[in-house]
Amino acid sequence: MNKPAKQPANSNRSPCPVACTLDIVGDKWTLLVVRDLFSGKKTYSQFQNSPEKIPTNILADRLKRLVEQGIIDKQPYQSRPMRYEYLLTPKGKALGTVLKVMKEWGEEYLDGCHSATQGAVRK
Amino acid sequence: MNKPAKQPANSNRSPCPVACTLDIVGDKWTLLVVRDLFSGKKTYSQFQNSPEKIPTNILADRLKRLVEQGIIDKQPYQSRPMRYEYLLTPKGKALGTVLKVMKEWGEEYLDGCHSATQGAVRK
DNA sequence: CTATTGGCTTGCAATTTGCAAGTTAGTGGT
DNA sequence: ACCACTAACTTGCAAATTGCAAGCCAATAG
Numbered sequence: 001m002n003k004p005a006k007q008p009a010n011s012n013r014s015p016c017p018v019a020c021t022l023d024i025v026g027d028k029w030t031l032l033v034v035r036d037l038f039s040g041k042k043t044y045s046q047f048q049n050s051p052e053k054i055p056t057n058i059l060a061d062r063l064k065r066l067v068e069q070g071i072i073d074k075q076p077y078q079s080r081p082m083r084y085e086y087l088l089t090p091k092g093k094a095l096g097t098v099l100k101v102m103k104e105w106g107e108e109y110l111d112g113c114h115s116a117t118q119g120a121v122r123k
Numbered sequence: 124m125n126k127p128a129k130q131p132a133n134s135n136r137s138p139c140p141v142a143c144t145l146d147i148v149g150d151k152w153t154l155l156v157v158r159d160l161f162s163g164k165k166t167y168s169q170f171q172n173s174p175e176k177i178p179t180n181i182l183a184d185r186l187k188r189l190v191e192q193g194i195i196d197k198q199p200y201q202s203r204p205m206r207y208e209y210l211l212t213p214k215g216k217a218l219g220t221v222l223k224v225m226k227e228w229g230e231e232y233l234d235g236c237h238s239a240t241q242g243a244v245r246k
Numbered sequence: 247c248t249a250t251t252g253g254c255t256t257g258c259a260a261t262t263t264g265c266a267a268g269t270t271a272g273t274g275g276t
Numbered sequence: 277a278c279c280a281c282t283a284a285c286t287t288g289c290a291a292a293t294t295g296c297a298a299g300c301c302a303a304t305a306g
Contacts, residue, residue: 106140
């Protein structure tokens with residue numbers, strides 16, 4: 001199967017891959033949505049029910065951007081009424097390592113944080 | 124040597140370690156400052172000279188926060204006039220894996236980004 | 247004394263975040 | 277046909293953050 005073409009980096013800043021990656025995921029909510037996808041969540045209301053209580057305008061915006069970036073796909077899972085679920089693409093799944101090392105860093109260096117099974121990241 | 128106590132997570136959101144980590148590094152500039160430290164930069168003007176041209180109010184703010192979080196130390200390197208350099212602590216060095224996997228993800232999935240030797244992350 | 251420098255701070259406009267309420271389309275039940 | 281309900285958003289607005297550009301400050305050299 002053909003590998004999809006690379007997305008343009010869209011960086012206003014530099015060609016550095018860290019900078020380009022941060023232009024996509026460098027905010028407080030995007031990687032949390034990806035975390036929830038890893039934990040099995042697929043629908044808008046499942047994301048809303050995460051413990052962080054993401055504001056709905058932010059959730060809708062981040063899902064839209066993640067689809068635009070090819071990190072997730074939006075697919076119908078029901079037709080009456082039409083409803084969509086969100087699924088990680090290979091590009092999205094590859095963010096699993098980012099989540100994993102952030103989780104490990106947080107557990108090692110930040111007090112008061114601990115993994116619930118709900119928030120756990122599996123690669 | 125005693126390991127410093129863990130920093131409080133300071134998360135307003137949840138005890139999830141990913142969320143707590145993102146409360147610290149979940150913006151577009153913080154990890155770029157840490158990247159520059161990995162590449163050997165130590166002083167304010169060296170950070171300013173990075174290709175991304177970080178705004179000076181943002182740079183000052185991020186350095187301050189990184190010191191507060193124990194991710195970097197501010198130490199004098201000259202006394203006339205007094206000048207300071209910034210050095211990664213073990214806590215900061217542990218972010219190297221985050222930078223490494225973000226770099227790899229960006230190189231794999233984002234077109235137009237490539238590592239300059241200047242921007243390279245070494246662990 | 248003046249000029250220069252590194253390391254910031256400041257004012258302000260633009261943008262983003264986030265609260266809270268509201269809207270929309272579609273369905274099920276009566 | 278109507279009403280109630282639901283999931284998935286959008287909207288208006290205030291607050292917060294970002295970022296531009298200029299300027300300031302303390303300390304030094306000459």
